[in-house]
Amino acid sequence: MVKTDNLLNSILSLGLPKDILKNPSIVIEGHNVIREVPYPGISIEKRTHEDRIEVRINVLPGVVVEKPVHMCLSKLGSGDQLIDITVDVGEGAKVKMISHCAFKGKNLKHISRTKFRVRKGASLEVSEIHYHEKDTDIVIDAKSEGVVEERASYKSLFKIDSNNAGKVRVEYVVDILDHAVADVETKIAGRDGDEIYVKDIMYLKGKYSRAIAKSRLMALGDTKAEFYGETYGLGDYSRGHIDCSEIVRSENVTVKAIPIVVVNNETAKVTHEAAVGSIDKKQLETLMARGLDEDEAVDVIVKGMLR
Amino acid sequence: MEPILKVNNVKLTVDGKAILRGVNLEVDRGEIHAILGPNGAGKSTLAKLIMGIEDLKSPTEGEIIFDGKVINGLEVYERARLGITLAWQEPARFEGVTVEEYLRLSARNNPDVDIRKCLEEVGLVPEVYLKRFVDDSLSGGERKRVELASILAFRPKFVVLDEIDSGIDFTSIEDIQKILETMREEGITVLMITHNEKLLDVADRASLLCGGKVLETSDPQSIKRKFEECKVCDILDFERKEGRDGKDG
Numbered sequence: 001m002v003k004t005d006n007l008l009n010s011i012l013s014l015g016l017p018k019d020i021l022k023n024p025s026i027v028i029e030g031h032n033v034i035r036e037v038p039y040p041g042i043s044i045e046k047r048t049h050e051d052r053i054e055v056r057i058n059v060l061p062g063v064v065v066e067k068p069v070h071m072c073l074s075k076l077g078s079g080d081q082l083i084d085i086t087v088d089v090g091e092g093a094k095v096k097m098i099s100h101c102a103f104k105g106k107n108l109k110h111i112s113r114t115k116f117r118v119r120k121g122a123s124l125e126v127s128e129i130h131y132h133e134k135d136t137d138i139v140i141d142a143k144s145e146g147v148v149e150e151r152a153s154y155k156s157l158f159k160i161d162s163n164n165a166g167k168v169r170v171e172y173v174v175d176i177l178d179h180a181v182a183d184v185e186t187k188i189a190g191r192d193g194d195e196i197y198v199k200d201i202m203y204l205k206g207k208y209s210r211a212i213a214k215s216r217l218m219a220l221g222d223t224k225a226e227f228y229g230e231t232y233g234l235g236d237y238s239r240g241h242i243d244c245s246e247i248v249r250s251e252n253v254t255v256k257a258i259p260i261v262v263v264n265n266e267t268a269k270v271t272h273e274a275a276v277g278s279i280d281k282k283q284l285e286t287l288m289a290r291g292l293d294e295d296e297a298v299d300v301i302v303k304g305m306l307r
Numbered sequence: 308m309e310p311i312l313k314v315n316n317v318k319l320t321v322d323g324k325a326i327l328r329g330v331n332l333e334v335d336r337g338e339i340h341a342i343l344g345p346n347g348a349g350k351s352t353l354a355k356l357i358m359g360i361e362d363l364k365s366p367t368e369g370e371i372i373f374d375g376k377v378i379n380g381l382e383v384y385e386r387a388r389l390g391i392t393l394a395w396q397e398p399a400r401f402e403g404v405t406v407e408e409y410l411r412l413s414a415r416n417n418p419d420v421d422i423r424k425c426l427e428e429v430g431l432v433p434e435v436y437l438k439r440f441v442d443d444s445l446s447g448g449e450r451k452r453v454e455l456a457s458i459l460a461f462r463p464k465f466v467v468l469d470e471i472d473s474g475i476d477f478t479s480i481e482d483i484q485k486i487l488e489t490m491r492e493e494g495i496t497v498l499m500i501t502h503n504e505k506l507l508d509v510a511d512r513a514s515l516l517c518g519g520k521v522l523e524t525s526d527p528q529s530i531k532r533k534f535e536e537c538k539v540c541d542i543l544d545f546e547r548k549e550g551r552d553g554k555d556g
């Protein structure tokens with residue numbers, strides 16, 4: 001118990017909101033579940049293996065979860081964390097999940113494979129927020145694949161904005177059926193030595209399906225950052241939009257933004273915008289005219305943009 | 308008493324074009340000093356040189372002296388830390404930064420500043436505005452008021468206000484008058500670029516900037532009259548326009 005408390009304290013000390021343990025939550029350090037506060041109507045099955053952990057989350061049909069369900073995934077020290085997550089949101093259910101990912105140490109690897117299904121008329125909102133301690137050296141490989149069924153909605157946010165992001169690969173592949181909506185957003189700030197790759201693939205299969213794939217990547221040091229977005233307008237009257245903006249603040253950066261639009265249905269419409277630019281000088285100078293030096297000013301602007 | 312700001316024979320040439328041709332100006336401690344002058348006279352350029360923004364950190368010739376110290380070449384934040392600040396004609400917008408956060412970072416060295424009071428001073432209800440974002444969702448007038456509140460929170464020794472009245476409706480001019488008076492009460496010296504009659508009423512002195520030079524410094528009303536009669540200004544203004552049109556054509 002003492003050991004668990006110490007562990008929880010070290011995890012929380014990385015900057016996580018303190019109240020997360022009050023809400024329904026599950027805390028996984030490495031491949032072990034160290035704490036769980038259940039919520040009626042949600043079943044969480046865990047299976048621990050030598051080299052990975054499996055987590056199956058089922059939200060029963062019609063269950064509306066008022067408070068967000070918190071998941072805390074952490075790895076302190078070194079080594080790998082492999083997580084297979086399955087999320088099944090039953091018909092008409094409504095749930096919001098927040099994953100706080102806390103990492104500290106060297107030679108870390110966090111690999112997650114998420115399969116989700118948002119059934120008819122249901123709603124799933126997920127956020128994955130990373131907390132990396134200073135000088136953490138990590139590889140992140142997060143892939144989410146899923147289906148948003150008829151009239152269902154899926155909204156996701158993936159965000160890293162603390163110290164070094166690491167070598168990051170984030171991938172989404174989403175099928176969107178009739179009248180369903182998907183909104184996928186990625187916000188990552190990269191600093192010296194970081195490599196960021198974000199890939200969003202959206203299949204607008206259903207009629208009147210809608211999708212937005214949005215990414216904000218900041219190259220604040222010697223960073224590689226690449227966004228690749230593909231949206232397929234296949235269903236009748238489907239609508240998609242890819243929005244990617246990358247901010248550069250260093251000489252040694254390689255940034256790419258590649259939006260690809262494939263439409264094979266004359267009633268479908270997919271648009272895109274991609275912008276690569278530097279931090280607005282007037283914003284910088286406005287803050288500097290209040291006494292912030294350039295780094296402090298950049299920090300305020302970037303935090304705001306990644307909010 | 309030494310003036311808080313002295314502009315000594317400041318010349319600025321950009322791409323071979325003389326924009327300021329020897330500006331001399333003294334701003335006294337605690338006064339509200341207005342700058343009048345035709346379009347293209349160099350008013351905003353002078354403001355930028357004082358703050359050091361838009362890569363205008365040093366004039367081609369001459370000195371800008373603040374509080375007894377030559378500030379030529381200093382970075383924007385170094386000038387701010389000496390007590391200089393500036394409000395842009397069109398203030399920048401910040402995505403994801405709340406009014407509260409913006410005011411707090413302006414006030415970060417003044418622990419006794421009450422940011423709610425700063426908002427009230429500029430006619431904004433704190434309960435309504437603290438959690439709003441300083442982004443495109445604020446109207447032009449609201450954004451300008453927030454900027455003035457942030458100046459009150461920053462408590463500079465000296466502020467340059469470049470056409471603070473533009474884009475603000477007529478009824479709000481009286482609010483700005485009050486804000487200027489508050490600034491004066493708090494000991495902030497104000498250099499404001501404006502032609503607004505009501506704002507000139509609040510000014511202690513004014514200077515006429517024309518053709519890249521200060522032609523005269525006096526009481527606001529006589530400067531206003533001079534500006535309106537000023538044939539030199541008309542001619543210069545005309546010549547500039549002709550010159551520009553000539554180049555474009």
Ligand SMILES: Nc1ncnc2c1ncn2[C@@H]1O[C@H](COP(=O)(O)OP(=O)(O)O)[C@@H](O)[C@H]1O
Binds near residue numbers: 321344349351352353
């Ligand atoms: N960066 C610049 N490069 C070249 N010319 C400029 C620049 N900025 C301003 N000017 C010119 O300098 C003159 C003074 O401009 P400005 O200071 O904006 O005048 P005011 O504010 O009095 O209307 C104008 O003729 C303008 O076109």
Ligand SMILES: [Mg+2]
Binds near residue numbers: 352
């Ligand atoms: Mg101007």
